[in-house]
Amino acid sequence: MNTSPQVVSSDDILLKLCHSVSHVLSSTTASHISHAAMVQSITRTCLKPDLGCFSIFDGGFSGLVVINFSAPAAIEIYRSYMKQMGMPEAELAFSHTSDEVGDVMGELMNQILGDFINKVNKQLQTSIHQSQPKMLTINKELTISIDTNLDEAVARRVSFRTQNNHIFYLEFAMDKTEFIKLDEFDAEDEYDPDDLLAEHGNKSETSPWTQAANKEAAGTDADDLLNELGI
Numbered sequence: 001m002n003t004s005p006q007v008v009s010s011d012d013i014l015l016k017l018c019h020s021v022s023h024v025l026s027s028t029t030a031s032h033i034s035h036a037a038m039v040q041s042i043t044r045t046c047l048k049p050d051l052g053c054f055s056i057f058d059g060g061f062s063g064l065v066v067i068n069f070s071a072p073a074a075i076e077i078y079r080s081y082m083k084q085m086g087m088p089e090a091e092l093a094f095s096h097t098s099d100e101v102g103d104v105m106g107e108l109m110n111q112i113l114g115d116f117i118n119k120v121n122k123q124l125q126t127s128i129h130q131s132q133p134k135m136l137t138i139n140k141e142l143t144i145s146i147d148t149n150l151d152e153a154v155a156r157r158v159s160f161r162t163q164n165n166h167i168f169y170l171e172f173a174m175d176k177t178e179f180i181k182l183d184e185f186d187a188e189d190e191y192d193p194d195d196l197l198a199e200h201g202n203k204s205e206t207s208p209w210t211q212a213a214n215k216e217a218a219g220t221d222a223d224d225l226l227n228e229l230g231i
Contacts, residue, residue, distance in 0.1 A: 007181075008181075010175070013120065016120065018170065028081050028111065031163040040158070041156060042171065049138050050139075051069040051137055051138075053106060063150070064173045067171075068168060155172065
């Protein structure tokens with residue numbers, strides 16, 4: 001009996017990314033982070049107040065991931081994460097403009113993309129890699145686009161909700177593409193999610209404490225980024 005081949009679309013890949021966002025943030029903060037069941041089609045991706053974070057990926061397909069956090073959402077996630085790391089509440093920052101908050105949110109973005117890329121590499125049998133996530137505290141909307149590098153760009157926005165009902169948004173642009181399963185295959189063993197998070201955590205055990213030593217270099221990167229964006 002002939003059956004239609006399994007097709008994985010751009011929106012299916014977006015769903016994998018949404019699952020990575022929810023899983024990583026829920027696991028690292030010991031709270032419930034969920035995404036909406038509806039996705040919005042958009043024409044452009046933007047960095048928006050209060051904290052905008054983005055990363056570009058390339059390889060089997062190209063794309064751009066943007067996560068825009070409101071100040072309350074960023075602070076809730078940051079404080080929950082730091083408490084899980086054993087930091088006393090009295091020592092935690094209260095403002096989303098704190099460098100420490102930006103460092104933590106950037107690291108969480110890195111963990112999200114690591115989880116997503118692991119899924120894509122194993123389940124779609126392709127390879128993608130990411131740029132280092134960039135985090136900006138902003139007070140106005142900035143349009144950011146890599147449309148010129150994308151093949152028939154598909155852009156989407158998905159809303160997320162924290163345990164305390166603070167909203168933040170994922171914006172996603174990528175090649176319009178499909179992966180078609182022609183034959184059965186055994187997917188490689190999945191990494192244990194806790195091991196994956198621990199691996200990323202070990203890389204950043206010193207953040208946000210010893211990252212101060214890298215602030216000069218980080219500041220240069222931020223200046224270069226702002227120059228590229230024409231700010």
